[in-house]
Structure formats: C-alpha cells, structure tokens
Amino acid sequence: MSDDTLNKALFEFLCRMGDNTLVLGHRVSEWCGHAPVLEEDIALANMSLDLIGQTQLWLGLAGELEGAGRSADDLAYLRDAFDFRNLLLVELPNGDFGKTLMRQFLFDGFQSLILTELTRSSNERVKEIALKVKKEVTYHLERSSDLVVRLGDGNEESHRRMQQALNELWPYVGEMFIDEPEDKLLSEAAIAPLPSSLKARWETLMRPYFAQAKLNVPDEGYAHKGGKHGTHSEHLGFILAEMQFLQRAYPGSTW
Amino acid sequence: MSMVQASAVNESEIRQWLEEVPDPEIPVVSLVDLGVIREIKRDGDTWLVNVAPTYSGCPATRIIHDDVRAKLYEKGLRPSDFQVVSVLSPPWSTDWISKSGRQKLADYGIAPPQPSGKPKACPQCGSSDLELVSQFGSTPCKASWRCRSCLEPFDYFKCI
Numbered sequence: 552m553s554d555d556t557l558n559k560a561l562f563e564f565l566c567r568m569g570d571n572t573l574v575l576g577h578r579v580s581e582w583c584g585h586a587p588v589l590e591e592d593i594a595l596a597n598m599s600l601d602l603i604g605q606t607q608l609w610l611g612l613a614g615e616l617e618g619a620g621r622s623a624d625d626l627a628y629l630r631d632a633f634d635f636r637n638l639l640l641v642e643l644p645n646g647d648f649g650k651t652l653m654r655q656f657l658f659d660g661f662q663s664l665i666l667t668e669l670t671r672s673s674n675e676r677v678k679e680i681a682l683k684v685k686k687e688v689t690y691h692l693e694r695s696s697d698l699v700v701r702l703g704d705g706n707e708e709s710h711r712r713m714q715q716a717l718n719e720l721w722p723y724v725g726e727m728f729i730d731e732p733e734d735k736l737l738s739e740a741a742i743a744p745l746p747s748s749l750k751a752r753w754e755t756l757m758r759p760y761f762a763q764a765k766l767n768v769p770d771e772g773y774a775h776k777g778g779k780h781g782t783h784s785e786h787l788g789f790i791l792a793e794m795q796f797l798q799r800a801y802p803g804s805t806w
Numbered sequence: 807m808s809m810v811q812a813s814a815v816n817e818s819e820i821r822q823w824l825e826e827v828p829d830p831e832i833p834v835v836s837l838v839d840l841g842v843i844r845e846i847k848r849d850g851d852t853w854l855v856n857v858a859p860t861y862s863g864c865p866a867t868r869i870i871h872d873d874v875r876a877k878l879y880e881k882g883l884r885p886s887d888f889q890v891v892s893v894l895s896p897p898w899s900t901d902w903i904s905k906s907g908r909q910k911l912a913d914y915g916i917a918p919p920q921p922s923g924k925p926k927a928c929p930q931c932g933s934s935d936l937e938l939v940s941q942f943g944s945t946p947c948k949a950s951w952r953c954r955s956c957l958e959p960f961d962y963f964k965c966i
Binding site for chain 2: 590591593594597598600601602603604605607608678679680682683684686687690693694697
C-alpha cells in the first residue's frame with residue numbers, strides 16, 4: 552500500500568471524526584437560550600463548545616495531512632453536504648430535550664470507545680488528540696448517562712419521551728459500526744480500530760444504563776447509512792446553510 | 807520601552823514574568839499557577855514557550871496566547887525573539903494546578919479540583935454537606951454545586 556493511499560484514508564477518517572463533532576456541536580448549540588432550565592442551557596452550550604474545539608483538532612490535522620492548504624475553518628465552512636462524512640445520527644433535528652440527550656448518550660458511548668482505541672494509535676498526532684479529547688468525552692458520557700437514567704426512570708411522561716427517543720434513534724446506531732474500505736486500511740496500519748470491533752463493547756457499555764433507565768432496547772437491526780461517504784439526510788443541508796452562510800456570502804471575511 | 811537581548815534572559819526569568827499573567831477567566835490565578843505554561847526553551851535565537859490548552863474548545867486559549875506574547879513584549883523581548891506554541895501532549899490535567907493556585911481558587915470562592923471528582927468543602931462556610939447542581943458551570947472547566955448548610959451556590963473546578 553502506498554503512503555498516498557494511506558494518507559487519503561486517514562484524511563477520510565479524520566473528516567469523519569471532525570464532521571461528527573462539528574455537526575453535533577452545531578446541533579447542540581441550537582439549544583443555547585432554549586433549554587428547559589438555566590443549568591442545562593449552560594451545560595449544553597459548554598458541551599457544544601467542547602465539540603467545536605475537538606473539531607478544530609480533527610479537521611486541523613485533516614487539512615494539514617491533505618497538504619492542500621486547507622485549514623479546519625476551510626473544511627468546516629467551504630465544503631458541500633456530499634463532502635461531509637458525519638454519521639446520520641448527529642445531523643438529526645434535536646427534537647425535545649430527551650431526544651437530544653439520548654442522541655448525545657448514544658454518541659458519547661461510541662466516541663468514548665473509539666477514542667480509547669485511538670489513544671493507542673500508531674500515528675502520534677492522532678494519539679495526541681485522542682488523549683486530550685478522551686478526558687472531555689469521559690465527562691460527557693458521565694453526564695449523558697446520568698440524565699438518561701434519571702429521565703428514563705423518572706416519571707411517566709419523562710419515561711415515555713425517553714423510550715420514544717430511543718425507538719426513533721435506534722435505527723441510526725448501526726451506522727457507527729459499519730466498516731468502510733478506509734477503516735480496513737487504517738486498522739491494518741494500527742492507526743484506528745475497525746468500527747465493527749467496537750459493537751460488542753458498545754453493547755456491554757450501554758445495556759446496563761438502559762436497564763437502569765428502565766428502557767427497552769429495540770431489537771430491530773435495520774440501520775440507516777450513507778453519512779460516512781457523503782450521502783446525507785435532507786437535514787444536513789439546512790445545517791450547512793445556516794452554519795456556512797457568512798463565509799459563502801462574504802468569502803474570506805474575518806472579525 | 808527598553809529592549810533586552812533574548813540571549814540575556816533565562817528560562818526561570820521568563821517563567822517569573824509569566825507568573826504576572828492572570829488567567830483571563832479566573833484572574834486570581836496566574837497562567838503558571840494554572841499549569842498551562844509548559845516547557846520554555848531556546849531554539850536558536852528564539853525562545854519557545856509551550857502552552858497547553860485546558861479544554862479543546864475553551865475560548866480563553868487564544869487570549870492566553872495573546873497575553874503571553876504581550877507580557878514578553880512588555881518585558882522587552884522583540885516579537886521575533888519568541889514564539890508561543892500550543893502543545894497537546896501530554897494533555898493538561900488539573901493535577902498541574904499549583905498548590906498556591908488551589909489556595910487562591912478556594913479563597914476566591916471556587917472549590918479546587920479533588921481526586922474524588924467532587925468538592926471537599928463549601929468555599930464559603932467550609933461545610934461538607936454539598937450537592938451537585940449541574941455538571942457544567944460558568945466556563946468549560948467548572949461545574950455548579952450548592953452548599954446545603956449555607957445554601958450558597960458555588961463553582962467547582964472540574965477534575966480532569
């Protein structure tokens with residue numbers, strides 16, 4: 552395998568990592584000023600701040616590796632929907648507070664597992680970012696799991712909403728664990744794990760929380776997919792329209 | 807302003823200067839107290855000042871870099887004499903906050919980070935009867951807690 556092929560695979564992978572945090576960070580930031588209570592508003596804003604900060608690291612490295620002079624900002628603001636590599640899960644509309652939290656929880660579980668693997672990456676730069684980001688994500692998972700349990704095992708209404716959120720989001724979980732051709736190359740080079748290798752661990756990590764939250768895990772195996780190679784739902788275009796407006800309308804503007 | 811020669815200063819002098827730079831969000835602690843100033847070393851004619859980011863999304867990171875530059879300039883170094891470098895590895899940890907930094911935080915009303923992951927005592931009245939209000943507080947590095955004895959809410963510096 553040539554260095555070039557591996558480099559391209561790594562670029563794809565870093566875009567997946569960075570686009571997940573970028574799109575989820577943008578989604579979560581939509582709560583700013585709208586959350587049910589002030590403390591949650593602040594927490595959600597801080598979460599999205601973490602996610603956008605992590606995006607800088609992933610996309611910054613992607614741009615550097617690509618060697619075409621694109622910065623993290625260029626990648627975030629000047630690519631079109633078909634160039635985005637995020638999971639469909641993270642671009643879904645927020646729904647209610649419970650659905651936002653459930654999505655966060657499903658993602659945090661996956662993220663904490665993949666980051667654990669990346670802290671052992673053979674690529675020093677990837678490893679360095681993973682070691683930094685893992686600390687933040689561990690904290691995110693602590694928060695989202697705690698709230699999922701409290702609301703799932705809360706009152707009738709909160710339980711109903713959490714179960715509904717899980718049912719609606721479940722078909723978007725499978726995509727996390729699909730291996731793409733790039734994943735195989737990166738796994739052989741010990742740079743990143745095969746997503747499929749994380750599935751069993753994810754189940755082991757998440758099931759006890761679902762049980763504690765008194766939530767039934769759907770047994771449906773169907774998975775929506777396409778995000779990892781640029782086939783997105785209609786929702787991503789709307790996010791980009793809002794997020795990229797300024798740079799599209801006034802190219803290169805700074806403040 | 808008088809200029810100093812980059813070769814005439816040493817590492818500990820620079821570190822001392824940076825002790826005068828307050829954290830932009832928690833001005834009672836200096837950047838040195840906070841543990842974000844890492845290695846300071848010569849690279850040819852240039853001083854490299856390594857700075858570790860606290861949280862990857864912390865908006866203060868950029869200000870911290872600017873403040874370090876401004877201080878070195880104020881002390882008489884020319885902009886070409888130094889470079890502020892962001893280093894991710896090893897990742898910043900609250901273990902790096904100095905002992906005096908912890909005391910300054912507590913005196914200011916922010917409970918310092920604890921290995922147990924929760925504050926030891928209310929920074930106002932010292933009570934240990936405490937409850938978590940929210941895992942996030944006024945900045946990414948803090949959580950919100952409340953004292954059940956004096957009923958005062960307070961910030962707790964998260965342990966990472």
